[in-house]
Each structure stands twice: as C-alpha cells, then as structure tokens.
Amino acid sequence: MRMRGRVRTGLRGWGGVGAMAVVCALALAFVLLLPLTQSHGDGGTETGGPGVVYARQAADDDPCLDPAIKSAPEKQTLSPSSADGPTIEKIKAREGEKRKLIVGVDQNSYRWGYRNPNGGPKADLEGFDIDLVHRIAQDILGDPNAVQFKAIPTNQRIPAIQKGRVDMVVRTMTINCTRVGQVAFSAPYFKTGQQVLAPKSSAIEGYGDTLAHKKICTAEGSTAFSKLDDDKKAGRLVASADITTTVPNQLDCLVRLQLGEVDAVVTDGALAASQAAQDPTVELKGTPFTTEYYGVAMKSDADDLVRRVNQILVDYRKDTTDGWQASYDRWLSATLAKDSAKSEPPPPQYLRTS
Amino acid sequence: MTHPPKSSAAAPGSGVPTMPAVPPQPGPVAPAPQAPPPAVAPERAPARRTAFAEGFDQVRAAATTEPGRLRIIGAALALLVVLFGAVTAWQTNDRAAAADDVLHKSQPLSSAAADIYRYLADANTAASSGFLAGGQETAASRELYEKDIDLAAAGLVRAASNSDPDSPAARTVAELNTLLPEYKGLVERARTYNRQGFPVGGAYLRYANEKMQEEMLPKAQNLYTSENQRLRADYGDATPYPWAAIGLGVLALAGLAWAQHRNYRRTNRVLNHGLVAATATATVVLLWLVVGHTVARAGLNDSYDHGVLSLNVLHDARIASLKARGNENLTLVARGAETVVKKNAQGEDVTYDAYDYDFDKDMDTLGKGLAQASKLADDSSGKQPVTAAEGNMAVWKQRHTAAREQDDNGNYEEALKRVIGPKGATGECFDSVDDNLAKALTHEEAEFRRSAGDGLGAMTGLPVGAAVLAVLGAAGAVLGIGRRLSEYR
Numbered sequence: 001m002r003m004r005g006r007v008r009t010g011l012r013g014w015g016g017v018g019a020m021a022v023v024c025a026l027a028l029a030f031v032l033l034l035p036l037t038q039s040h041g042d043g044g045t046e047t048g049g050p051g052v053v054y055a056r057q058a059a060d061d062d063p064c065l066d067p068a069i070k071s072a073p074e075k076q077t078l079s080p081s082s083a084d085g086p087t088i089e090k091i092k093a094r095e096g097e098k099r100k101l102i103v104g105v106d107q108n109s110y111r112w113g114y115r116n117p118n119g120g121p122k123a124d125l126e127g128f129d130i131d132l133v134h135r136i137a138q139d140i141l142g143d144p145n146a147v148q149f150k151a152i153p154t155n156q157r158i159p160a161i162q163k164g165r166v167d168m169v170v171r172t173m174t175i176n177c178t179r180v181g182q183v184a185f186s187a188p189y190f191k192t193g194q195q196v197l198a199p200k201s202s203a204i205e206g207y208g209d210t211l212a213h214k215k216i217c218t219a220e221g222s223t224a225f226s227k228l229d230d231d232k233k234a235g236r237l238v239a240s241a242d243i244t245t246t247v248p249n250q251l252d253c254l255v256r257l258q259l260g261e262v263d264a265v266v267t268d269g270a271l272a273a274s275q276a277a278q279d280p281t282v283e284l285k286g287t288p289f290t291t292e293y294y295g296v297a298m299k300s301d302a303d304d305l306v307r308r309v310n311q312i313l314v315d316y317r318k319d320t321t322d323g324w325q326a327s328y329d330r331w332l333s334a335t336l337a338k339d340s341a342k343s344e345p346p347p348p349q350y351l352r353t354s
Numbered sequence: 355m356t357h358p359p360k361s362s363a364a365a366p367g368s369g370v371p372t373m374p375a376v377p378p379q380p381g382p383v384a385p386a387p388q389a390p391p392p393a394v395a396p397e398r399a400p401a402r403r404t405a406f407a408e409g410f411d412q413v414r415a416a417a418t419t420e421p422g423r424l425r426i427i428g429a430a431l432a433l434l435v436v437l438f439g440a441v442t443a444w445q446t447n448d449r450a451a452a453a454d455d456v457l458h459k460s461q462p463l464s465s466a467a468a469d470i471y472r473y474l475a476d477a478n479t480a481a482s483s484g485f486l487a488g489g490q491e492t493a494a495s496r497e498l499y500e501k502d503i504d505l506a507a508a509g510l511v512r513a514a515s516n517s518d519p520d521s522p523a524a525r526t527v528a529e530l531n532t533l534l535p536e537y538k539g540l541v542e543r544a545r546t547y548n549r550q551g552f553p554v555g556g557a558y559l560r561y562a563n564e565k566m567q568e569e570m571l572p573k574a575q576n577l578y579t580s581e582n583q584r585l586r587a588d589y590g591d592a593t594p595y596p597w598a599a600i601g602l603g604v605l606a607l608a609g610l611a612w613a614q615h616r617n618y619r620r621t622n623r624v625l626n627h628g629l630v631a632a633t634a635t636a637t638v639v640l641l642w643l644v645v646g647h648t649v650a651r652a653g654l655n656d657s658y659d660h661g662v663l664s665l666n667v668l669h670d671a672r673i674a675s676l677k678a679r680g681n682e683n684l685t686l687v688a689r690g691a692e693t694v695v696k697k698n699a700q701g702e703d704v705t706y707d708a709y710d711y712d713f714d715k716d717m718d719t720l721g722k723g724l725a726q727a728s729k730l731a732d733d734s735s736g737k738q739p740v741t742a743a744e745g746n747m748a749v750w751k752q753r754h755t756a757a758r759e760q761d762d763n764g765n766y767e768e769a770l771k772r773v774i775g776p777k778g779a780t781g782e783c784f785d786s787v788d789d790n791l792a793k794a795l796t797h798e799e800a801e802f803r804r805s806a807g808d809g810l811g812a813m814t815g816l817p818v819g820a821a822v823l824a825v826l827g828a829a830g831a832v833l834g835i836g837r838r839l840s841e842y843r
Contacts, residue, residue, distance in 0.1 A: 108556065108690075109553070110553050110554075114553060116551040151761075153690015156762055165762075248560075248708065249692060251553060251554055251556075251557040251691065252557050254554050255557045255558055258554075278553070278554045
C-alpha cells in the first residue's frame with residue numbers, strides 16, 4: 001500500500017513525464033510477457049519478473065487491467081515449498097475432532113465433487129476434486145480423511161475463503177483475473193476449455209459450421225455465453241446458430257437438451273464431461289475451443305499454504321500409481337478422453353513474488 | 355298535409371282490441387270501416403289530433419264533474435300502488451337472485467379457484483420435499499403430492515364446466531390442463547434421475563418448479579382473480595338500494611294521503627275504509643322493502659367485509675407460505691446452482707441464492723397477509739388461529755436462519771435435517787402455519803355463509819309479498835273511491 005501511495009505521489013509530482021514512463025513500462029511488460037503466454041515455456045520462471053512487478057504496480061485494484069494477469073492469470077501463484085508457515089501451523093494446531101483441513105467443495109458436479117442423494121448422511125463425497133482434497137490432507141495432516149468437507153454454493157466460494165470459513169476451495173474453480181484480486185490461487189491442476197456437447201446421433205461435429213441453424217444452450221453470464229456472443233458478432237461462429245437460450249446453471253442445459261428444446265450445449269469441457277456421464281446418449285463433440293485452468297483457491301495472505309499446495313500438486317502429478325493420472329482414469333477418462341494429455345495443465349510457472 | 359292520414363292510421367291500429375264487438379269481416383273489407391275517422395278528423399280539427407289527445411280531452415271533460423274527478427283519482431291511485439308493487443317485486447327479485455348467486459354460485463366458484471391455486475402450489479412444495487428426502491421419501495409425502503395433483507385436475511374439470519366456452523377463464527383452464535401433465539412429467543424425471551443418483555435430477559426439479567411458478571401459478575391466480583371479480587359483481591347487483599321502488603312507494607303514499615285529505619275536506623268524513631286499507635298495505639310494503647333490504651344489505655356487506663375479504667387475505671397468505679416452503683426446499687435442491695444479484699441497503703451489488711431470496715420475499719408477503727388477516731378477524735375464534743400462525747412464522751424464520759447458516763458453512767446434512775427433519779425442523783413450522791390458516795379459512799367460510807345466508811333470508815318472500823299486497827292495496831283504493839262514487843248515483 002505504502003509503495004503504491006509513493007508511486008501515486010510520484011505520478012502527481014512528475015506529471016506527464018511520469019505517466020509516459022508508466023505507459024512505456026506497461027508496453028514493455030506486455031511485449032516481454034507475450035511470448036510467455038503463448039508458449040508453455042520450460043522453467044523460465046523468473047524471465048518476466050521485473051516486467052510483472054512493474055505491471056502490478058501500475059494496475060489499480062483491478063488485476064484485470066494488468067495485461068499480464070489478464071492473459072495468463074493461472075501463472076499468478078507462488079513457487080512451491082514444503083515449509084510450514086503461520087497458516088499451516090494454525091491448521092496443525094487444531095486439536096482432537098477438529099484437527100481437520102476445512103475445504104469448500106461442490107456436491108453437485110458429477111465426477112468432480114458429488115454426494116449421492118440416496119447414500120444417507122454417511123455417504124462420502126466423491127470425484128476428481130475430492131481425491132485432490134484427500135491428497136492435500138494426507139500431506140499436511142498425515143491423514144487423507146482429516147478433512148471437513150463444506151458444500152459451498154457457487155456464490156459463496158469467494159466469501160467463504162475471505163471470511164475464513166474454509167481453508168481452501170477445491171471446486172472446479174476457474175482461475176481468472178478478477179478472482180486473482182480476491183483470493184490466492186494454486187498452480188493450475190486441470191486444463192479445460194469451452195466445448196460442445198450434443199447427442200451422439202447429432203450431425204454436430206464440434207465448434208464450427210455444423211452448428212448452423214442449431215439452438216445452443218449456455219449458462220447465464222457464463223464464459224461460454226460471452227465467447228459465443230463475441231464470436232457470432234465477429235463472424236467466427238455461423239450467423240444462423242441460435243444462442244438465445246440461456247439457463248441459470250450449466251446442468252440445466254442438459255435438461256433442455258434431453259427435452260429437445262436445444263440441439264447442443266456449450267460449457268467447460270470438464271463440466272460437459274460431467275453431463276455426459278449422466279446421459280449415455282450424449283457426448284463431447286470436437287475439441288475445446290478456449291483454454292481455462294482450474295486451481296485451488298486460498299486466502300490472499302496464506303502464502304505458506306499456497307506454496308505448500310503447489311508443492312503437493314507437483315508431487316501429485318508425478319505420482320503415477322495413486323496421483324493425478326489415477327484419479328483422471330477413475331473419474332474422467334470414460335467421458336472426457338482416454339488420453340489425459342488434453343486435460344493436463346502445462347508445467348506451471350510461478351510468477352507471483354509477493 | 356301528410357300527417358293526418360298517418361296519425362289517424364295509428365289510431366285505429368291501437369283501437370283494434372277495443373272493437374271485438376264488430377263482427378268478423380273478410381280482410382280486404384276491414385279498412386273500409388276504419389276509413390271514416392281520418393275523413394272526419396281533418397274536418398273536426400285541422401291541427402294534429404291523436405288518440406292520446408282525444409283521450410286527454412275526454413279526461414278533461416270528465417274532470418269538470420266530481421264523479422269524473424273521482425274516477426280519475428281512483429284509477430291513478432290504483433295504478434300507482436300496482437306500479438309500486440310491481441317495481442318492488444322486480445327490484446327485490448333481482449337483488450335476491452344476485453344474493454343467491456353470491457352464496458351459492460360465485461363464492462363457491464371463487465373458493466374453488468383458490469383451491470386449484472393452492473393444490474398446485476402444494477403439489478410443488480410436496481414434490482420438492484419428497485425430492486430432498488430422496489430414496490427416503492415417505493409414502494405420506496408421495497401420497498400428498500399425488501392427491502394435490504388429482505385435486506387440482508378435478509378442480510380444473512369443475513372450473514371448465516362452470517365457465518362459458520371461449521371466455522378468458524375457459525382459455526386459462528385449457529392452458530392449465532396442458533401444463534399440468536408437462537409439469538408432472540418433469541417431476542417424474544427428476545425423481546427417476548435422483549433415484550439413480552444423478553444431479554441432473556435436481557435440474558429437472560428446478561425446471562418443473564420454474565414451470566409451476568412462472569407459468570402455472572400466475573394462470574391459476576388469474577382464474578382466481580376473475581372468479582373474484584364475478585363475486586364482486588354479484589355483490590354489486592345485490593346490495594344497492596332499490597330507489598325506484600322506494601320512490602314509487604313514497605309517491606303512492608303521498609297520493610293516498612292527498613286523496614284522503616281531499617275526501618275529508620269535501621265530506622268531513624275522516625275515514626274511507628278502502629283508502630285506509632290501501633294506505634296500510636302500501637306502508638307495509640314500503641316498510642318491508644326498506645327494512646328487509648337494509649337487513650339483507652347489512653348481512654351481505656358483513657359477509658363481504660368479514661367473510662370474503664378475510665378469505666381472500668387468508669388464501670393469499672396460505673399461498674405465500676406454500677411458496678416460501680417450496681423455495682426453502684429448492685434452496686437445498688439447487689445447492690447454490692442459481693443466484694441473483696441485487697442491490698442491498700447500501701446500494702452495493704450482493705449475490706444472493708435465487709431461492710433463498712424468493713423465500714424472504716414470500717415470508718414478507720406471508721407476514722403482511724397475516725397482519726392484515728388479524729386486523730380483519732372480527733372475533734376471537736377467527737383471530738386465534740391467525741395469531742397462532744404468526745407465532746409459527748416467527749419460529750420458522752428463526753429456524754430457517756439457523757438452517758441457512760449451517761448450509762452456508764457447508765454443513766449440508768445438518769441444514770437438510772433442520773429443514774425436512776422429523777423434529778425441530780422448519781417443516782414443522784410450515785405445517786403449523788398451514789394448519790392454522792386452514793382453521794382460519796374454515797372459520798371465515800362459516801362466517802361468510804352465515805352472514806350471506808342471513809342477508810338472503812331477509813329478502814325471502816319480499817317479491818311475492820310486495821306483489822300480493824300491492825294488488826290488495828290497489829283493490830282497496832278502487833273500492834274506497836267506488837264507495838264515494840256510489841253516493842252520486
């Protein structure tokens with residue numbers, strides 16, 4: 001804060017000269033970072049360092065104004081470390097029954113985080129996200145079941161973290177620039193993108209001309225909708241595609257699809273896979289046409305926990321017998337793709353320094 | 355000079371019934387005997403002369419002698435009294451028929467429409483409760499849902515038979531008839547998927563709920579509103595004062611009084627039996643009319659103010675509580691799948707759970723409805739269940755807040771237990787609110803029947819009585835005048 005204040009005073013003092021310098025710095029940062037966002041570079045963690053720092057200072061409270069963060073929010077995380085810090089100490093200090101990691105999860109996303117409604121109160125949550133939570137608990141507290149799951153509604157994800165009701169949220173949460181300003185993300189643990197879901201018998205082959213004259217369902221205010229809307233206006237999507245059907249939740253699209261009210265659904269590939277798992281007559285069509293990453297969200301100042309989770313993710317992905325790959329095979333390979341290559345995020349970069 | 359033939363042609367026309375003495379004649383010849391008058395008329399008076407004018411001349415001629423005047427007075431009095439009786443009979447008959455409609459037709463129909471509305475809302479609530487219980491859904495909750503659907507369907511059949519074809523009400527009923535099976539299909543799919551353990555079941559239930567809340571309930575409400583308008587129209591027909599009849603009554607009495615005064619001045623006789631009898635009957639009819647109608651009106655107004663108004667408010671409150679319960683359930687079914695962004699008191703955008711937001715709105719409506727019902731309740735037995743429902747609602751709100759807190763903190767199972775659990779759950783509060791409102795409705799319905807029945811009772815026999823008495827009064831007037839006339843023979 002103090003630093004930003006100083007920058008502002010400086011700006012005022014030097015007037016136009018200072019402003020021009022900042023603009024130059026921004027442009028430089030953008031140019032420097034551009035290659036990073038395109039190529040999934042190997043290791044070059046510190047390359048963009050100075051540029052990023054400049055950019056972060058120049059951007060006001062909204063991280064989305066920073067082109068570096070806007071184009072690659074998933075890189076805004078701290079480097080991995082196994083060292084315990086104040087946050088982890090506090091979790092470990094919990095005693096007896098309460099010695100548990102408190103994690104916000106979804107219980108409504110089939111294959112990701114889900115509780116069978118007929119399992120009774122003892123029914124365990126299950127899914128890809130849940131496996132990761134058990135791994136984190138195993139590492140931090142030495143017991144995979146030392147977890148208190150909290151089913152957090154979508155609108156409570158960020159408040160729950162900010163108010164400390166949960167230690168972290170593992171809930172198919174896309175890393176984006178707005179959220180980067182509100183919570184701290186781990187390195188990405190899953191790569192996904194918008195994808196088309198349609199009946200197996202449908203002539204639709206993916207995101208392209210086969211969508212002509214088709215009704216497409218998306219969730220209200222979703223990334224999918226804004227992407228379709230932009231593409232349609234820019235002529236990248238056939239003009240005859242009807243994108244007027246929007247629903248409150250992506251799962252509602254499966255209902256509309258089954259009732260024949262729409263011809264296709266566009267949503268995150270990962271969630272589309274979850275829909276396909278509930279109806280054997282529909283399937284994912286074509287390949288994802290955007291790139292998004294899921295991350296573990298934690299409190300903004302929980303630096304030690306973020307580093308620890310990043311370390312756990314590194315190990316989790318290396319683990320071939322009971323790690324990332326095994327979980328993928330168990331929950332997602334049936335509907336997503338036999339080969340997990342498309343879902344594996346690239347080797348992470350840790351551009352956040354403070 | 356085209357007028358005379360025309361006007362004279364009218365004269366014989368009206369005179370036809372008075373000439374039965376003329377032997378039947380072949381048609382073509384008939385105009386012949388009628389021809390002379392027009393020929394005479396121009397001679398006697400070149401100006402317009404009509405049968406009425408001729409009659410008037412005759413009356414004027416008769417009025418120059420006392421017996422003539424007496425005849426005229428007698429005829430006028432008899433006519434006035436008969437007219438008074440006829441108008442009274444006609445106006446009170448109309449009002450009695452409208453009051454009868456209020457009691458036996460439009461109010462039951464309005465109640466039936468409110469019931470359709472309630473059964474639909476109740477079915478929706480039962481469906482969501484059963485869904486939340488999943489595989490542990492009780493037979494009772496399943497039966498409740500099925501019963502609500504059956505009753506709503508039966509109510510729609512009745513409403514269809516009571517509405518005119520092509521009326522808006524008939525169209526609404528037809529639309530509801532198509533939506534009901536659609537809704538039921540969605541609920542069944544939701545159950546099936548839920549039993550298989552697929553979360554898309556919850557999405558189906560939310561879709562079914564949307565269909566119910568956005569399409570079906572507004573239509574059912576329209577039906578209810580239009581039946582209520584019909585009821586209000588019947589009240590409008592039953593309660594206005596019969597001013598024409600009252601005015602004629604006063605006029606008849608004034609005429610009779612004047613005739614008797616005239617009689618006294620001319621003969622120094624105080625009483626003319628016939629005229630006294632006529633005055634007495636006319637007074638009885640007028641009193642009966644005014645008192646009977648005032649009592650009826652009071653009864654009907656009472657049945658409206660304390661019956662219909664209370665019933666409407668209670669129906670609305672009951673629907674609000676049903677909607678609130680449905681939304682409370684759906685908050686847990688949706689598990690945060692739907693959100694709305696609204697401005698809070700500070701003008702900031704805050705994201706709320708869509709169903710929880712609606713729940714709060716419904717509870718507000720319920721609270722306002724109960725407060726109003728409590729104000730409208732005019733006796734302790736009507737007020738007691740409303741007060742009890744207000745108490746239930748307060749507990750419900752407390753328990754709801756506690757349950758929401760559990761859910762927001764991620765203790766879904768605990769929240770579920772606090773909403774549909776067997777003890778200490780919000781479900782208990784909702785059931786109590788519903789029971790108490792049902793009690794209050796039964797009470798107000800009885801109040802309505804009693805008041806409206808009293809009102810209708812006050813008009814019993816009035817039309818027939820007025821007619822008979824008027825004939826007697828007219829006879830009295832004629833006889834009374836005849837008594838005087840005989841003195842001139």
